[in-house]
Amino acid sequence: MNRKVFEFQSKPGILSSCAVGGRLEKEGPLGSYFDITETDTTFGMESWEKAETKMVEICSTLALEKAKAAADEIDLVFAGDLMNQCTASSFAFRQTQIPYIGLYGACSTFALSLGLAAMSLETGFAKRTMAVASSHFCSAERQYRFPIEYGNQRTPTSQNTVTGVGAVILGEQQGERIAVTEFLPGRIHDYKIKDVNNMGAAMAPAALYTLKRYFSFSDKKPEDFDLIVTGDLGMEGKNILIELGASHGLILGENYNDCGVMIYDLENQDVHAGGSGCGCSASVFSGYLMDQLRCGNLNDILLVGTGALLSPTTALQKESIPGIAHLVRIQRVK
Amino acid sequence: MNRKVFEFQSKPGILSSCAVGGRLEKEGPLGSYFDITETDTTFGMESWEKAETKMVEICSTLALEKAKAAADEIDLVFAGDLMNQCTASSFAFRQTQIPYIGLYGACSTFALSLGLAAMSLETGFAKRTMAVASSHFCSAERQYRFPIEYGNQRTPTSQNTVTGVGAVILGEQQGERIAVTEFLPGRIHDYKIKDVNNMGAAMAPAALYTLKRYFSFSDKKPEDFDLIVTGDLGMEGKNILIELGASHGLILGENYNDCGVMIYDLENQDVHAGGSGCGCSASVFSGYLMDQLRCGNLNDILLVGTGALLSPTTALQKESIPGIAHLVRIQRVK
Numbered sequence: 281m282n283r284k285v286f287e288f289q290s291k292p293g294i295l296s297s298c299a300v301g302g303r304l305e306k307e308g309p310l311g312s313y314f315d316i317t318e319t320d321t322t323f324g325m326e327s328w329e330k331a332e333t334k335m336v337e338i339c340s341t342l343a344l345e346k347a348k349a350a351a352d353e354i355d356l357v358f359a360g361d362l363m364n365q366c367t368a369s370s371f372a373f374r375q376t377q378i379p380y381i382g383l384y385g386a387c388s389t390f391a392l393s394l395g396l397a398a399m400s401l402e403t404g405f406a407k408r409t410m411a412v413a414s415s416h417f418c419s420a421e422r423q424y425r426f427p428i429e430y431g432n433q434r435t436p437t438s439q440n441t442v443t444g445v446g447a448v449i450l451g452e453q454q455g456e457r458i459a460v461t462e463f464l465p466g467r468i469h470d471y472k473i474k475d476v477n478n479m480g481a482a483m484a485p486a487a488l489y490t491l492k493r494y495f496s497f498s499d500k501k502p503e504d505f506d507l508i509v510t511g512d513l514g515m516e517g518k519n520i521l522i523e524l525g526a527s528h529g530l531i532l533g534e535n536y537n538d539c540g541v542m543i544y545d546l547e548n549q550d551v552h553a554g555g556s557g558c559g560c561s562a563s564v565f566s567g568y569l570m571d572q573l574r575c576g577n578l579n580d581i582l583l584v585g586t587g588a589l590l591s592p593t594t595a596l597q598k599e600s601i602p603g604i605a606h607l608v609r610i611q612r613v614k
Numbered sequence: 615m616n617r618k619v620f621e622f623q624s625k626p627g628i629l630s631s632c633a634v635g636g637r638l639e640k641e642g643p644l645g646s647y648f649d650i651t652e653t654d655t656t657f658g659m660e661s662w663e664k665a666e667t668k669m670v671e672i673c674s675t676l677a678l679e680k681a682k683a684a685a686d687e688i689d690l691v692f693a694g695d696l697m698n699q700c701t702a703s704s705f706a707f708r709q710t711q712i713p714y715i716g717l718y719g720a721c722s723t724f725a726l727s728l729g730l731a732a733m734s735l736e737t738g739f740a741k742r743t744m745a746v747a748s749s750h751f752c753s754a755e756r757q758y759r760f761p762i763e764y765g766n767q768r769t770p771t772s773q774n775t776v777t778g779v780g781a782v783i784l785g786e787q788q789g790e791r792i793a794v795t796e797f798l799p800g801r802i803h804d805y806k807i808k809d810v811n812n813m814g815a816a817m818a819p820a821a822l823y824t825l826k827r828y829f830s831f832s833d834k835k836p837e838d839f840d841l842i843v844t845g846d847l848g849m850e851g852k853n854i855l856i857e858l859g860a861s862h863g864l865i866l867g868e869n870y871n872d873c874g875v876m877i878y879d880l881e882n883q884d885v886h887a888g889g890s891g892c893g894c895s896a897s898v899f900s901g902y903l904m905d906q907l908r909c910g911n912l913n914d915i916l917l918v919g920t921g922a923l924l925s926p927t928t929a930l931q932k933e934s935i936p937g938i939a940h941l942v943r944i945q946r947v948k
Contacts, residue, residue, distance in 0.1 A: 284689050286739045327931055355618050356799055364698040365925035366718040370802060374923075374936040379799035381726065382923075384700040384716040392715065396730070402737045405620045465690055465713035468704060589708075589716075591699035597661055602708040 285497050286463040291613050292401040293453030294460065295408070296346035299567030300339040301559075302417065302443030304551065308544045313567035314444075315342055321418055321443060328418035329363060332445075336361075336372035336414045339445035343410065343566075347449040351376045354449070355406035358393035360384055361414045361558050362441075363423060368414050378410070387483075387512045388466065389413040390446055390562035391585025391606040395463030397450050398608070408451040415557030417441045424476075424592055438477040439514045439540060439556035446562025448570070455614070458573045462609035464497075466490045468589065470602040476595050479556055480517020480540075483586040486603035487513065488524045490584060494607055495530065502532060506578045509569070510605070511561035511585040512540035514554035539564035561585050569610075579612040619831050620797040625947050626735040627787030628794065629742070630680035633901030634673040635893075636751065636777030638885065642878045647901035648778075649676055655752055655777060662752035663697060670695075670706035670748045673779035677744065677900075681783040685710045688783070689740035692727035694718055695748045695892050696775075697757060702748050712744070721817075721846045722800065723747040724780055724896035725919025725940040729797030731784050732942070742785040749891030751775045758810075758926055771812040773848040773874060773890035780896025782904070789948070792907045796943035798831075800824045802923065804936040810929050813890055814851020814874075817920040820937035821847065822858045824918060828941055829864065836866060840912045843903070844939070845895035845919040846874035848888035873898035895919050903944075913946040 299314045306317035316338060323331040323338075336359070344351060357376075359369035360383035373380045385392040393411035400406040418428055420441035426432040450460065469489055473482040487510050495502065502508060513521055518538040525532045539561040540554035565583060572578040585608075590601040633648045640651035650672060657665040657672075670693070678685060691710075693703035694717035707714045719726040727745035734740040752762055754775035760766040784794065803823055807816040821844050829836065836842060847855055852872040859866045873895040874888035899917060906912040919942075924935045 284739050286737065329927055329931065360718065362699075363925065364927060365696075365720065365923065367923065367925045367928050370923040370936060370938075371928065371933070374802040374804045377801055380802050380938060381730070381799060382718040384694065384718045386699065396715070399737055400733060403620065403733055405618050465715060467711055468708040468714050470708045589699065589701065589704040591697065591701045593663055593698060594701050594705065597663065599705070602704060604704075604714060 285494065286399060288398050288402050288461055290402050291459040291461050292398045292450045293457035295449045295451045296343050297448040297566040297570040298339050298343040298346060299563040300335050300445045301563055304549060305442060305444050305543060308549060310543055310564060310568045313571050328416055332368040332414055332416035332419050333371040335445045336368055336412060339447045340410060340412055343447040343449050349408060349449060351378050354378045354408050354410050356381060356400050357410040357412060358383055358397045359412040360389035360393060362420050385604060385606065386587030386589050387556055387558050388585035388587030388604050388606050389558045390565065391511065391583050391608050394460055394608045395606055398460040398463060401450060408449060410447060410449050412447040413558040413562035414445040415441050415559035417443045420557055434552055435477040436552055437516045438552045439479060439554050440551035441557035442543060442555045442560040442563060444559030444563035446566030448566055457613060459611055459613045460608055461611045464490060464494050464607040466605040468602045468604050470600055472600040474600050478516065479588045480514040480553060481520055482588045482601035483603040484513055484517045484520040484524060486605040487521050487584050487586050488528060490605040490607050492528060492530055505535060505580050505582055507581040508532065508536045509581060509583055510538045512556040513538045513586055514540040514556060515546060516553040573610065581610050583608050583610060619828065620733060622732050622736050622795055624736050625793040625795050626732045626784045627791035629783045629785045630677050631782040631900040631904040632673050632677035632680060633897040634669050634779045635897055638883060639776060639778050639877060642883060644877055644898060644902045647905050662750055666702040666748055666750035666753050667705040669779045670702055670746060673781045674744060674746055677781040677783050683742060683783060685712055688712045688742050688744050690715060690734050691744040691746060692717055692731045693746040694723035694727060696754050719938060719940065720921030720923050721890055721892050721894065722919035722921030722938050722940050723892045724899065725845065725917050725942050728794055728942045729940055732794040732797060735784060742783060744781060744783050746781040747892040747896035748779040749775050749893035751777045754891055768886055769811040770886055771850045772886045773813060773888050774885035775891035776877060776889045776894040776897060778893030778897035780900030782900055791947060793945055793947045794942055795945045798824060798828050798941040800939040802936045802938050804934055806934040808934050812850060813922045814848040814887060815854055816922045816935035817937040818847055818851045818854040818858060820939040821855050821918050821920050822862060824939040824941050826862060826864055837869065839869060839914050839916055841915040842866065842870045843915060843917055844872045846890040847872045847920055848874040848890060849880055850887040907944065915944050917942050917944060
């Protein structure tokens, strides 16, 4: 039985984190936790795709500075995004000498990169690694839906792709620290949802089953954590997960939230069901959540990155939308 | 300095391998080493994209059978392809219960998946893992170039995307075995090549620098290996690598070859500079090379997966083509 939770004996520490965002993210409730926000969504570049690459460069550079690390001290970077062929990430790291592992986990990519970056440290060969994920509203709209200029109307269950990047540097660390202690890679679940404007519904079952697997191996209960936070189910998916969970005996209480719900003011910002995209959980984790972990408001959390593994081609070919959810546990350890 | 070669103390064994191919691959010089070939490029499906997913399902299922392993005995699968959002892989594994790690390394994906699958075994948490990569000529043409129906003329330096899949099962193994013993993740190198019909030229510098880094850490010399084999430089890129190597003091002799050159009869098959695509090195390794390793004709080889990290969008935006090359060493060990 493939029932393993990867428990990291070395408990790799998060040496630094950095979050970069756009205008909507700055105006949201977590705006002050971003390291850098920019109201010009082009970030001074000539296309949105290049803007996203620029954001990844800015974010990873600042994460390195905060960790007082040079790029050539990083043994591996794990990175990914939503662009075709993941070019936001690969084009950002072509300027560096950092060995590069490209990931595709749709919006679950940040949790996946965090888990794998910790795993590579656990082997002892890597001493410092970086985990990064990004998305950009405009590049994602062009990629998955319609060009912005078209002024497409969005449905109530649709989510707003976060213009954001999160990057963390992980490494061997002694003493009290914020550490990645567990990693449970997700399986793919397909609940036959076909509505490309309802990603929350497509991803919620994957989050449910990953959490169920986790608690089936663990002696912990959901209420033992300061926070269980899914990546980007949005309000629709969050409510589905709470309901689905209850019907499966997994009671998610006050300590459950979703990065896609947290990042925006759903009442007053025009974002429909909330935020989505690789950059959603990446920037909420690297900004707000890391701040709360550092200051001790949170000490033990589960981050459940959620991804919808569709493409425009699979949607056109009338395929349903498989979901995946990767779980990482982040704890204050001594 | 990020100068690490990952040396696997556990020397994980390759328990089984399987290669699936199309008509051209069957007719090529390595045709008899494929486990399954199909002259119908749709593999009975209604689209080429679904055909590629079907091939991945067939290949991974047979690899499991050959390893006498059930899907739920596999702790992790590392998989990737060339499709937007890597759907050939993710749609294939939605039928299984195997925890899934999606990779994007362009045509270098197979070496990357092999290296990471071995790394996850080295931590001791995973006991059996799978590494898979795929490509399909028709889905790649539609994805990157023109629909087949258009009858686009190809340039002499262009390569033919292999319709093929390779899958291997890795695991703890004692005694004499074919093992993955080293992994050197590649950096991204951009030589400012902009010709999307000359991937060999775009990828050759990455292969050069990965090999140079490897030999700078190793006490081995190129001639100490039975074979050094790049993924899919094709004849053009192979010759560039030999020339570039010579000018950098890296002499690649008779024991150097390229999967893209080996898989087709370049004189008599209409494939221009040779084969390319994730499925090229994946199927050549999982079929022919594993056969040669098993029977003892090869005992110590370096597989250097090569990838061109472009997308149709980056090409349209006049970007150059970054390359990457990941190296794995496969050895008979006792």
